[in-house]
Amino acid sequence: MAATELQLFEGQLSGQLTASEEGQMKNGDRKRGDVCWTGCVMGLTLTAGGWMSNLIVYLIGEFNLKSIDAAQISNIVNGCTSLFPIAGAILADSFFGCPLVIIISSFISLLGVIMFTLTATVHSLRPPPCTTGSDTCETPSKLQFAVLYAVIALASIGVGGTRFTVATMGADQFEKPKDQAIFFNWYFFTLYVSSVISSTAIVYVQDNIGWGLGFGLCIVANAIGLAIFILGIRHYRNVKPQGSPFMSLAQVVVATIRKRKVSVSSEGENYYYERNGVTKLPSPAPTSSFRFLNRAALKTQGDTETGSNGSIASPWRLCTVEQVEDLKTLIRISPLWSTGIFLSTPIGIQASLTILQALNMDRHLGPHFQIPAGSFLVFNLVSTAISLSIIDRFLCPMWQKMTRRSPTPLQRVGLGHILNVIGMAGSALVESRRLQIVRSHHLTGRPGTIVPMSALWLVVPLAIVGLGEAFHFPGQVALYYQEFPTSLRTTATAMIALLICIGFYLSTAVIDLVRRVTGWLPDNINDGRLDNVFWMLVVIGVINFGYYLTCARLYKYQSVEKDDTSSGSDS
Structure with a gap:
């Protein structure tokens, strides 16, 4: 190979250009384009993670919402931030192109986090504070709810319009599917590293210094990311929209x-x-x-x-x-795409319920430091980021040496399914242990009581699910980008966002159904059976994996198969 995977990401992100364009662009311009793209992704991801990762805690602590209600709102928000990329993709593919959609969405995101800061600093925009678990907490007024939902909507639209549109703009700089697959690995790596920073540093500031300052940091990150993108836009090849x-x-x-x-x-x-x-x-x-x-x-x-x-x-x-x-291409790939719905649903349920578990467990690291509950999902992000690096730098080259072929996207997605099921089983076992301690210490019926069990036990299932995400998310994005018609490239990368969207909406529906039909999810989870919820997800995951195997066996690659053949001959 003429360049390593990392060199492809660092040195070729700005393009597979024509001969005349290549002559006009200097190496320094190309490097500046790489820096601008990375800075843009990191700034916008820091912003999104800064308000999304701690939203449940914010709703419970500042707006006096019940824990399960806050988790439901968080799931809906996560669904919206995954649905809006589809609209952004359609606008980019059909009318405006990626750069304009990214700029407009970034401005909307900036407005959203500014209004988030106002809800945290202007007392009239939120109800009076109360002690967590108290029955006398004042609920938000209709006006306060209206402002809150408007703020969340603006911030969600901003996230949705940039997240996968930025990915498509980066992938458009490459021509070979193999290089595009490498790019998506590093895109997700950048995404997850930025999310780790926001879920730790910004969340810590929100919990320990003040919500106003925490959201203020989101404003700064958003403004920097937008400014960097505008400064670097001239270094990229822009694929013009071809109509709807x-x-x-x-x-x-x-x-x-x-x-x-x-x-x-x-x-x-x-x-x-x-x-x-x-x-x-x-x-x-x-x-x-x-x-x-x-x-x-x-x-x-x-x-x-x-x-x-x-x-x-x-x-x-x-x-x-x-x-x-x-049209036939879309129809052929739709069964495979649908298997990702029940892959995303358990992830959404686990994310929201894990925060509730952490709020009721011992989160201390040493005598003086306590991990914020909203930061526990960072272990999922860290696991994914580390796994992406290992997969790209070691596992994939090792696989290619042994088989003389790169691992196919379908193989990567299939392994992600298996790891997802194992992670849900791990969550069920941890919750079973937690509930045993609750009963042995007679803590049922006492809302807000901390269970004497280290919350670090939650790290293991989160890490397993994160490892699974390192396989199936990049695998799905690469598959859709390579197999979809050229005119639908931006929509192809946003298809993973649509999966996540439907998954989070379904997770909300599943949680609501479980609350209505069973007694597993009361407001005080110490009185419930969250372990049964996770075991239910294990059963759903096993059935879905069987469906995936059937679809994968019947599917025939179009573009990927050709690329693998050619790359195998070059090696």
């Missing part, structure tokens, strides 16, 4: 319905290949999978205008073979 790809996919569906009575032909010359009056030849017949969709590209009388060089009379009646194949 979703309109093209909709046209295939409509054209197929309108020609539902037309017989499908197996002859390639009967199909339409032109794009803007240019015919792409030689062109094979459309693939046989989902054969009924081929009708959309089948030429019939009246589909093209006479005397106009064969241009389409109506794009809602005749589509190109390329459009048809793009």
Whole structure:
């Protein structure tokens, strides 16, 4: 290989450029582009982590919400911050391009954290303080709730519009899928390292010095990240939007319905290949999978205008073979994509319930230092960041030496499924032990009582789940980016965000269902059975893994397979 993986990330992030562009760009400009991209990602991630990681504690301590209600709101917020990247991706792919979407979203994020700071410093924007667990705590007024939800909405939109759009802009600088996969590993590494910093340093300031100062640090990080991005934007190759790809996919569906009575032909010359009056030849017949969709590209009388060089009379009646194949690609990959939903749901439930567990356990490190409850999720982030480095620098090269092929995205995702199930089982065992201590010390019925068990026991299952994330998140992003149609590249990287979104929404629904049907999740978790919740997630994970294996066995790579073959021959 001409460069190591780390050199690819550090030295080529700004591009696989044309010959003329390469001549114009100096090495110093390229390095400055790398620094700007890294600074932008870190600044925006510090901002997001600064308010999201400690949101449950903020809602309980400053807005007097019940613990399970705060966890539910946190899950909804996490779902929203994962849903909004889809909207950002559509806008970037279809209309504005990545840079403009990132800049606008960063401004919205900045406004959100400024308003967060106001809720923490202006007393009229939150209810009077009370002792945790007291029955006389005053709930927020309608106005205070309205302000709170508006603040969360602004901050969530800002996070959603930047997180995966920045990833796509970075990946667009590369042409080879192998280099893109390396880039995504390092993107997630940067993301998780920044999240570790925000979940420790900023959360510590919020818990021990003041919420106003903590949110103020988020303002500074957001402003720096935005400024760095604007300063470095000229060092990047900008892929211009090509119009809405979703309109093209909709046209295939409509054209197929309108020609539902037309017989499908197996002859390639009967199909339409032109794009803007240019015919792409030689062109094979459309693939046989989902054969009924081929009708959309089948030429019939009246589909093209006479005397106009064969241009389409109506794009809602005749589509190109390329459009048809793009839709088929999405349909083929959708079952695999759906397996990630119940991979994300347990992670969302574990994240929210772990904070509640930590609030009720001994969090001391030595006689004078206590770990903030909101910082416990940092162990998940640290595990993922370290694992990403080990996987990229040692495991993948070792695998390639033994098999002469890089590990496929599907293999990485499958291993992530297994580790996720093991992590949920670990959480169930830790909670079972915690509840044994609760009963042996007769602590039931006493809200706010700290259980004499070290909260560091929560680290082990979090670390296992973090190791699983190091396999399945980059694996999924690389798979979607490489397999999706070129016109949907930004949407492809945001598909993982949509999975997380649905997973967090489902986690909220699952928690609500468990609260209604069972007695496992009361407001005082010392009186409940969180261990049963985690065992339920283990069962769901095992069933989902079986579904994943079925989908993976039936799926055939398109772009990845070709790249692996070529890279194997180069090694």
